Amino acid sequence: MRQLTIHDQGQPIYPIYLTDDFASLGKAVSALNPKGRKICIVSESHVAPLYLDTVKANLAPVCGLVTSFVFEAGEGRKNLDTVQDLYEHLVEEHYERGDVLAALGGGVTGDLTGFAAATYMRGMRFIQIPTSLLAQVDSSIGGKTGVDFRACKNMVGAFHHPSLVYANVQTLHSLTEREYISGLGEIIKHGLIKDKAYYEWLKANREAILAQDPSVMTEMIFRSCKIKQEVVENDPREQGERALLNFGHTLGHAIEKLKDFSLLHGECVAIGMTGAARLSASRSMISTSDLEEIVQTLQDFKLPVRTDRLTAEITAETTLSDKKMNKGRIRFILLESIGRAVIRDDLTMDEITDAAAFCLVKGAEEDR
Numbered sequence: 005m006r007q008l009t010i011h012d013q014g015q016p017i018y019p020i021y022l023t024d025d026f027a028s029l030g031k032a033v034s035a036l037n038p039k040g041r042k043i044c045i046v047s048e049s050h051v052a053p054l055y056l057d058t059v060k061a062n063l064a065p066v067c068g069l070v071t072s073f074v075f076e077a078g079e080g081r082k083n084l085d086t087v088q089d090l091y092e093h094l095v096e097e098h099y100e101r102g103d104v105l106a107a108l109g110g111g112v113t114g115d116l117t118g119f120a121a122a123t124y125m126r127g128m129r130f131i132q133i134p135t136s137l138l139a140q141v142d143s144s145i146g147g148k149t150g151v152d153f154r155a156c157k158n159m160v161g162a163f164h165h166p167s168l169v170y171a172n173v174q175t176l177h178s179l180t181e182r183e184y185i186s187g188l189g190e191i192i193k194h195g196l197i198k199d200k201a202y203y204e205w206l207k208a209n210r211e212a213i214l215a216q217d218p219s220v221m222t223e224m225i226f227r228s229c230k231i232k233q234e235v236v237e238n239d240p241r242e243q244g245e246r247a248l249l250n251f252g253h254t255l256g257h258a259i260e261k262l263k264d265f266s267l268l269h270g271e272c273v274a275i276g277m278t279g280a281a282r283l284s285a286s287r288s289m290i291s292t293s294d295l296e297e298i299v300q301t302l303q304d305f306k307l308p309v310r311t312d313r314l315t316a317e318i319t320a321e322t323t324l325s326d327k328k329m330n331k332g333r334i335r336f337i338l339l340e341s342i343g344r345a346v347i348r349d350d351l352t353m354d355e356i357t358d359a360a361a362f363c364l365v366k367g368a369e370e371d372r
């Protein structure tokens with residue numbers, strides 16, 4: 005088992021355990037002193053049949069009562085209706101502020117459970133048991149919780165830290181290959197924005213990573229968690245450095261929306277990183293060969309770098325509605341070199357349109 009601890013202003017606030025089973029979950033949770041308390045495991049229809057019983061069996065001996073709330077899987081259910089259904093379950097089962105929620109699933113489950121925990125009775129504790137690659141390296145860490153509202157992603161939310169993150173890497177084996185590879189988009193991003201040595205390590209271990217070799221996968225998740233940890237500790241409320249994690253996300257979110265969520269998040273981020281790398285090269289911040297190298301690496305990891313049936317102008321326009329605006333200016337994360345990202349808010353519409361054009365192809369299928 006490997007462990008990291010997230011700090012807030014130097015104080016330890018919660019541990020992240022990286023394991024390959026659920027055997028230590030009970031022990032990890034008993035450190036939160038849930039004796040006599042209820043724990044509600046929140047999960048969804050894909051993950052619950054696979055892991056709910058095991059998680060329940062591990063939690064039952066350390067707390068007063070375990071209940072479960074299972075919703076239909078998918079981003080489409082990450083909304084206030086599902087949160088209300090969850091509140092209803094908590095009320096019916098007489099949950100109190102001292103009780104605990106446990107999010108068992110991907111980022112959708114973690115975001116929704118965290119939001120319910122932040123708001124039910126003005127805030128209760130919750131733990132993250134992330135089961136997707138994206139959730140293990142990204143969404144379970146950092147305390148951002150929330151749900152979608154109408155057509156707007158993550159429009160309603162709260163900062164609320166989990167009390168524990170318990171990631172069992174074995175659960176990744178049941179992910180579809182496409183979901184796993186999509187998670188790799190965020191992992192490659194970690195290397196590109198913060199850590200060149202890690203980026204090179206990812207490239208050197210590509211085959212083992214794609215084959216989901218357990219020890220390489222654990223090392224990769226550990227290193228990515230460390231990068232996310234460093235960034236969120238330096239900037240817990242996303243006022244500065246944390247914005248670097250949005251590399252590839254400005255164009256990525258626009259494409260995600262315009263493609264009506266038919267592409268996965270990490271896939272859109274890979275396409276968005278291609279555009280952001282192009283912008284960085286156009287400004288001579290990185291060389292053309294760096295740009296080509298980044299595009300090749302994303303493709304080597306079977307990620308898409310271009311998408312079809314969109315126009316550059318509309319894609320560029322759509323970036324303006326992104327939450328990553330700062331005082332009316334669009335904020336872009338660019339690369340100064342591989343392993344070093346910077347924030348820029350002085351981009352012209354022409355530059356953004358050119359970057360969008362670079363990651364769009366007319367008519368053809370996604371260029372993987």
Ligand SMILES: NC(=O)c1ccc[n+]([C@@H]2O[C@H](COP(=O)([O-])OP(=O)(O)OC[C@H]3O[C@@H](n4cnc5c(N)ncnc54)[C@H](O)[C@@H]3O)[C@@H](O)[C@H]2O)c1
Binds near residue numbers: 111135
């Ligand atoms: N809070 C944050 O900081 C943060 C950061 C990034 C993303 N997010 C959010 O995370 C969400 C995306 O996360 P995601 O990609 O994990 O989505 P997800 O939760 O929908 O999971 C992706 C798919 O994988 C399935 N799945 C998950 N674990 C599985 C397993 N072990 N075996 C089989 N199937 C499994 C799910 O049922 C789903 O179909 C988005 O809503 C996004 O907004 C939040």
Ligand SMILES: [Zn+2]
Binds near residue numbers: 190253269273
């Ligand atoms: Zn992301």
